[in-house]
Amino acid sequence: MPLEINETDKSGFPDAVSKAEDADLVIMVLGEDAFQSGEGRSQAKIGLAGLQQELLEEIYKVNKNIALVLINGRPLEITWAAENIPAIVEAWQLGSESGNAIADVLFGKYNPSGKLPVSFPKAVGQEPLYYNQQNTGRPYSEQHVTFSSYTDIGKEALYPFGFGLSYTDFEYGEISLSAEEMSANKEITLSVPVTNSGDVAGKEVVQLYLRDLVASKSRPVKELKGFEMIELNPGETKTVEFSIDEEMLRFYNASKQWESESGDFEVFVGGNSRDLKKAAFTLNK
Missing domain, CATH: 3.40.50.1700 (Glycoside hydrolase family 3 C-terminal domain)
Structure with missing residues (x-):
């Protein structure tokens, strides 16, 4: 009953x-x-x-x-x-x-493979909580009086955007970029090996994030730009590739135009928006 x-x-x-x-x-x-x-x-x-x-x-x-x-x-x-x-x-x-x-x-x-489309907070006072938040410009360190966080709780989400577990585990290798510089009419290929290190077959959603380090307008600390679901047997490794082109780097700027700007970028790959491998490249226009 x-x-x-x-x-x-x-x-x-x-x-x-x-x-x-x-x-x-x-x-x-x-x-x-x-x-x-x-x-x-x-x-x-x-x-x-x-x-x-x-x-x-x-x-x-x-x-x-x-x-x-x-x-x-x-x-x-x-x-x-x-x-x-x-x-x-x-x-x-x-x-x-x-x-x-x-x-x-x-x-x-x-074997579940879903990923969270939102972040779960540690406390309601963290809401709204975005993985793609703007950079505050303040240091994220408690050694500074004006550090960017809370005085009574950590800044990070309890479960971040893109998070999700399964009955197996996935290990990410190091990111490899086809080039460290990119022009406006070229693209860079990113590759990363992913291994099923558990005991059962499973699916993993490999996620690609980008960050524009310096721009004419404040940019998010990271943005989801691509994802791919792969299925791996126990012990199997697959290399996942993403193509990064100039269009992927554009944003709506102060001139009311969708444009990219020359400069340095960071690229991240992982199973959620928190646990990520990182590499860097430069856009030259």
Whole structure:
């Protein structure tokens, strides 16, 4: 029988805790209802609503072997769960076959390969939280009085844009560029080896980011410019290639034109917007 637990009624807690204590694995499905997301559904608090967080912690006290399934339409503040729960599945708010799809992931019939299209914050005060934020011009170091961060929490996301795990692991080799300089009518080929270092076959979304170091207008610290999904067997390595041309480097400048500017660029490749390999090249126009 499903347990119905609302914001004030804890009558289902003893039964839930008792069942969890005797279970080998506890699957907890928490999150938001359908009416919490959508137009005009902003929230000041983005943690687990009602008694959900309290229930999660009570279950954890008697059985730490928990798989947490999140049903939600926005990034949630789940710092406690990230630090304590061994497995978290971000399922979002899916359709009528969502139960079957989630079950296939939980019981290993499908190896997940999804990546987050948003960043998850450590606290609601970090929102809005963008991976492609503008450079503040301030140093990111606590040794400086005016450092660019928070005084009470780290600056980085709990889970960054592009993040996602599977039942295997992927290792990225070093980036190789076909040239370190590029002209307006040429392109550079970037290549990077990716290895499945785990025990099962899996898919990985290889992501390409770029940064314009100095421009006439402040540019983001990184921007997603390309991605490619590859499938690898255990121990297999594939070399992924991206073509970087002048058009990829353009932006809408102060003159209201889509143009690129000569100068130095950094290029990044990895499985998310945080854990990246880096190289550099120069555009000469």
